[in-house]
């Protein structure tokens with residue numbers, strides 16, 4: 338073979354895979370960017386097998402092809418939101434099943450299990466998966482499913498996914514990893530042994546805070562069939578337009594994250610030196626409680642930074658409002674920087690006892706670091722911190 342011959346087995350890099358999607362379903366036009374297919378129905382017997390958009394649309398397939406390629410797995414299924422994707426996976430459970438959950442899961446996941454699926458007698462047990470005793474719990478409880486998130490929200494706990502997946506595999510238990518905070522760029526749960534890598538594409542994947550979406554990636558054809566069924570049977574499908582936006586968004590994911598992660602690492606270090614800061618959490622900082630695990634399983638620290646200020650609830654709230662470039666808002670992962678004060682926002686309704694157990698106090702804030710110039714973010718942070726009474 339000549340050396341100029343492209344190697345058919347060569348896997349292109351992540352940036353290349355994020356930019357090049359599968360079939361555009363518009364061969365006759367030569368369009369470089371895929372069109373939007375805003376149709377509810379398709380003429381019967383078409384060669385691609387489309388019938389009705391609730392069960393499939395060219396824009397779903399285009400996005401699915403990129404997501405599967407980025408995760409390096411054969412199957413991806415897209416949904417209307419991250420919560421739709423979670424609903425799809427949870428809907429495969431039966432009454433009496435036990436789900437062993439990481440105790441620090443995303444709030445809507447907790448709400449779904451506790452307030453919706455509990456009424457169908459799906460049981461949950463909440464444990465700390467950074468504790469190695471959790472591995473024995475898997476063998477003892479023999480749950481129907483394990484539900485993890487790493488890094489977690491908002492404390493950025495890092496779970497040893499490989500260790501949990503190995504223990505789960507010996508007990509024949511499927512593992513779901515919500516990979517929203519890391520994305521496939523930073524962490525690939527399927528390679529670490531997970532059955533399902535689930536993502537809210539609303540966040541980093543789309544990256545522009547202008548669409549909602551969710552996705553489930555898997556190597557297992559049976560799980561893929563279940564997800565395709567859930568998409569259609571439960572009406573969890575996204576809109577073609579949102580898929581198109583997310584397909585456009587993911588193309589710059591590697592570029593955006595590179596900048597966001599560099600900004601995040603620098604701002605975490607800056608925060609750590611301020612006298613009013615109790616502690617800073619960032620997975621790749623040496624003082625992170627699971628730093629070694631983070632270094633081994635993540636190819637970057639992500640772009641979320643959590644900090645605890647020596648400040649009252651009102652002072653912390655005022656600090657958030659005194660920032661110019663960090664909008665105080667829920668959500669994360671966009672090009673713009675955001676700040677969230679869990680005590681008055683995402684965790685306002687959570688029991689004081691539970692908040693204490695989770696480590697969420699009045700002075701805790703979560704930063705979603707954006708793509709702005711580091712010098713502007715840094716100066717903004719300094720001026721707001723210096724206004725603390």
Ligand SMILES: *Cc1c(COP(=O)(O)O)cnc(C)c1O
Nearest residue numbers: 418419420443515517537539550
């Ligand atoms: C935002 C988020 C979700 C839910 O996604 P939506 O797209 O808002 O429905 C699930 N898990 C995590 C970790 C999230 O951050």
